[in-house]
Amino acid sequence: MILRPAIVLALAVSALAQNSEPNWTPEERRVVNRLNLRALPDDRRAVVTRELALEIRTLPAGANKLQLASQLADLATEGDFGRDTLQEVTVSLEDSLREHPSATPGMPHQQLVQLVKYEGMKADLDGPLFAEIKKRLEADDAARASATFSLKDRTGKQWSLADLRGKVVLINFWATWCGPCRKEMPDLDALYEHFGPEGLLVLGVTDDELDKLNSYLAARPYTFPILLDTTRVAAQAFRVEVIPKSFVFDREGKLVAQAMDVRTRAQFLDMLGKAGLR
Numbered sequence: 001m002i003l004r005p006a007i008v009l010a011l012a013v014s015a016l017a018q019n020s021e022p023n024w025t026p027e028e029r030r031v032v033n034r035l036n037l038r039a040l041p042d043d044r045r046a047v048v049t050r051e052l053a054l055e056i057r058t059l060p061a062g063a064n065k066l067q068l069a070s071q072l073a074d075l076a077t078e079g080d081f082g083r084d085t086l087q088e089v090t091v092s093l094e095d096s097l098r099e100h101p102s103a104t105p106g107m108p109h110q111q112l113v114q115l116v117k118y119e120g121m122k123a124d125l126d127g128p129l130f131a132e133i134k135k136r137l138e139a140d141d142a143a144r145a146s147a148t149f150s151l152k153d154r155t156g157k158q159w160s161l162a163d164l165r166g167k168v169v170l171i172n173f174w175a176t177w178c179g180p181c182r183k184e185m186p187d188l189d190a191l192y193e194h195f196g197p198e199g200l201l202v203l204g205v206t207d208d209e210l211d212k213l214n215s216y217l218a219a220r221p222y223t224f225p226i227l228l229d230t231t232r233v234a235a236q237a238f239r240v241e242v243i244p245k246s247f248v249f250d251r252e253g254k255l256v257a258q259a260m261d262v263r264t265r266a267q268f269l270d271m272l273g274k275a276g277l278r
Contacts (some may be wrong), residue, residue: 001074001180001242001261024064031055031068037075038179046081053088061099069096070108077119077261078180090121105129113137118260140239144247145255149234151227154210154217159203159227161249167201168275169249170268173240176208176216180262181244185222187265192224195277199251205229250275 024032034052037045052072059065069092076089093112097103113133115121125134150160161169172188174181185204192202202224206213210228217226229235238247248257248271257271272278 001077025060027055027059028064028068031059035068035071035075038078042079042081045079046085049076049081050085050088053085053092056092057095061096063100063103066096066100066103066108069093070111073108073111073115077115079183079262080264080267083120086115086119087121090115090119090123094123109133114260118258141255141258144238144258147234147237149205149227149229149237151205151229151234153225153227154214157225159225162253164201164249165253166251167199168195168251168272168277170200170202170272171205171238171247171249172202173205173235173238173243173245175206175243176212178243184244184246184262185220187263187268189222189224190265191268191272195272198277200272200277201225203227205234207232207235246271248272248275 031052034048037048040048049072053076056065056069056072059068069089073089073093076086090112093108093115097108097112103109109129110133112123113125113130114137116123116125117134117137125131148161150158150162152158161171170188170191172181172184174184176182188202188204192200204222204224204226206226207229208216209230213226213228227234234240238245242260244259244262246259246263246268247255250256256274259267259271263271269278
């Protein structure tokens with residue numbers, strides 16, 4: 001999951017780097033050294049993610065443990081590595097927050113709420129802080145449900161979301177520089193080709209400049225329309241601060257599914273199923 005305009009992973013790595021070597025116990029350093037999960041194939045990544053979740057739980061309570069649990073939670077939603085594995089990550093984050101009650105409210109607290117709200121994980125979210133975060137996320141969801149845009153694609157054709165009633169619309173916010181975003185593109189293209197005759201329209205939305213976009217796509221002939229949002233009007237309307245992020249609207253224009261991070265083809269199929277495509 002990558003934050004606009006800064007990269008979540010880069011922020012976390014920067015935060016880790018600010019801690020000098022003596023600030024990490026050997027056990028903590030072992031976790032830090034294994035957090036390069038994006039370099040692993042998905043089957044191995046699932047195993048290591050679960051191992052790290054359990055290992056983090058054994059660390060001493062404090063800021064370091066919370067930081068590591070938050071970093072793992074950020075990476076664990078980049079695809080489907082098993083619901084049991086994601087639940088272990090959720091428990092580790094929840095435990096780290098409970099053990100460090102003086103932690104400044106921030107990303108880890110929001111991550112826990114998002115894991116419950118958008119990924120269906122189980123956690124105790126009692127307390128005014130979590131209630132406030134849930135209220136803010138609900139407001140974001142309400143704004144997305146009524147959001148619209150009118151953007152041009154690479155050929156200059158205008159696309160208006162309000163004009164697409166009757167189709168199932170999957171909107172994917174992405175960027176050429178975003179590695180996790182790029183991972184989704186072949187699956188989105190395959191789904192578009194498969195379900196297009198049944199009324200699916202996939203719209204990629206990016207804030208990349210046209211020259212950069214064309215250069216990237218020259219060797220990647222994806223068939224679904226990619227819209228230019230260089231002023232981030234659509235991103236703001238959909239409250240998109242993190243990419244990739246995807247939304248599915250049914251044929252009546254109702255928002256029926258959304259993804260907070262990278263999805264696999266099977267996960268996209270589940271989202272489309274909520275709009276009647278199977």
